[in-house]
Amino acid sequence: MRHTLPIAPQFYVTSPQPCPYLDGRMERKLFTALQGETASKLNDSLSKQGFRRSQNVLYRPSCSDCAACMSARIRVADFTPSKSQKRVLKRNAHLSRRARSPWATEEQYNLFRDYLDSRHAAGGMADMDMFEFAAMVEETPIRTRLIEYTSASAATELQAVGLTDVLNDGVSMVYSFFQPGLDKDSLGTFIILDHIEIARDLGLPYVYLGYWVPGSPKMAYKANFAGVEVYTKGEWSPIGVPTDYDDALNPLTPDPIADQVSRINLPDGRS
Numbered sequence: 001m002r003h004t005l006p007i008a009p010q011f012y013v014t015s016p017q018p019c020p021y022l023d024g025r026m027e028r029k030l031f032t033a034l035q036g037e038t039a040s041k042l043n044d045s046l047s048k049q050g051f052r053r054s055q056n057v058l059y060r061p062s063c064s065d066c067a068a069c070m071s072a073r074i075r076v077a078d079f080t081p082s083k084s085q086k087r088v089l090k091r092n093a094h095l096s097r098r099a100r101s102p103w104a105t106e107e108q109y110n111l112f113r114d115y116l117d118s119r120h121a122a123g124g125m126a127d128m129d130m131f132e133f134a135a136m137v138e139e140t141p142i143r144t145r146l147i148e149y150t151s152a153s154a155a156t157e158l159q160a161v162g163l164t165d166v167l168n169d170g171v172s173m174v175y176s177f178f179q180p181g182l183d184k185d186s187l188g189t190f191i192i193l194d195h196i197e198i199a200r201d202l203g204l205p206y207v208y209l210g211y212w213v214p215g216s217p218k219m220a221y222k223a224n225f226a227g228v229e230v231y232t233k234g235e236w237s238p239i240g241v242p243t244d245y246d247d248a249l250n251p252l253t254p255d256p257i258a259d260q261v262s263r264i265n266l267p268d269g270r271s
Contacts, residue, residue: 009033009042011261013062021216022249025066030260031059039141041267044168047071049264050231052210053165053174055139061211062260067248070230072212072239073170074192076199078227085193085225092190095149095159102144104134107158111177118180136175137163144174147198149191160187162195170206171199192225214245234263 009032019025034043034056043053050071051058061069081089109130116126128136137146142165149160160178164171173195178187195207212230213219220242222228228239232248 008266011264013257016064019063019066021211021213021219022066022068026063027066027069028062028064029059030062030257031057034058034141036141038267040143043142043165045265045267047167047172047208048169053140053142053172055135056141062257067232068213068215068245069211070213070232070245070248072209072222072228072230073236074196074207074209074225075227075229076170076196076205076207079196080226081193082224082226085189088186088189089193091185092149092187094153095151095190097194098148098150100146100148102137102140102146102163104130104137106130108137108146108148108161109133111156111158111161111179114180115177140165142166147191147195149178149187149194160191162191164195164198166202167204167206167208170204170208171195171202172208173210189221189224212239214242215249 011030011032014029014031016026016028019027032042032046034053043058046058046060047053049060051060052071060071061067063069112128112133116128145164145166147162147164148158149162150157151159156179159182160176162176163174165174166172173192176188176191178191192207192209199205199207209222209225209228211219212222212228223239223242229236230239
């Protein structure tokens with residue numbers, strides 16, 4: 001018997017789970033498989049509609065009583081570093097960037113483990129072993145790169161890593177991690193600043209940052225970059241004042257799943 005992929009992507013919804021960003025909330029995700037010859041086109045199209053990639057899956061939050069998770073991106077043409085961000089660039093000027101194919105190494109995993117143990121010991125990824133890390137890096141059907149940041153003068157040469165997708169309109173920061181204990185260097189901020197330069201060098205207009213969540217302290221840093229916009233109510237808008245998003249935490253009429261799916265635009269122009 002011959003098996004073929006469905007003509008159109010099939011969308012599913014996860015069961016409710018505790019929200020990792022807001023205490024006392026439950027989250028659901030709308031997701032679809034990313035596979036086949038059209039994977040890149042589907043990823044490009046759905047990334048513009050607030051979806052994110054995790055290995056071979058594209059997902060977007062679809063919670064029953066909350067709409068706080070909003071995909072965020074930086075408009076490269078509108079970005080100008082602040083004074084503090086210029087200091088971050090200066091402090092990390094000694095780092096060298098190298099782009100590699102998405103192939104996991106033991107050195108990367110050791111840095112990843114140090115990062116998790118220091119910053120996210122109680123998070124959902126805390127128990128990831130080398131095989132799971134390799135899957136996160138290597139299971140990608142699209143154009144993905146590992147961006148390594150190294151220092152010849154440091155005791156440990158590898159200082160930071162970014163797992164990055166290259167879209168047709170930008171670079172998407174899937175996940176990044178870095179040496180713990182270097183808070184003054186602000187390596188997380190530096191990786192974003194350098195990805196803005198990567199996008200600019202490639203002539204791409206956006207840097208996709210993942211989800212920004214009003215009311216979540218761990219996500220607040222994404223609002224600190226000039227030119228940030230968020231995907232909300234079906235369109236991209238400048239982020240404006242973060243405190244203006246209180247209604248997203250308690251929307252009066254969240255859209256049913258069927259309505260959300262019907263408004264998704266596929267690469268061939270169909271809904």
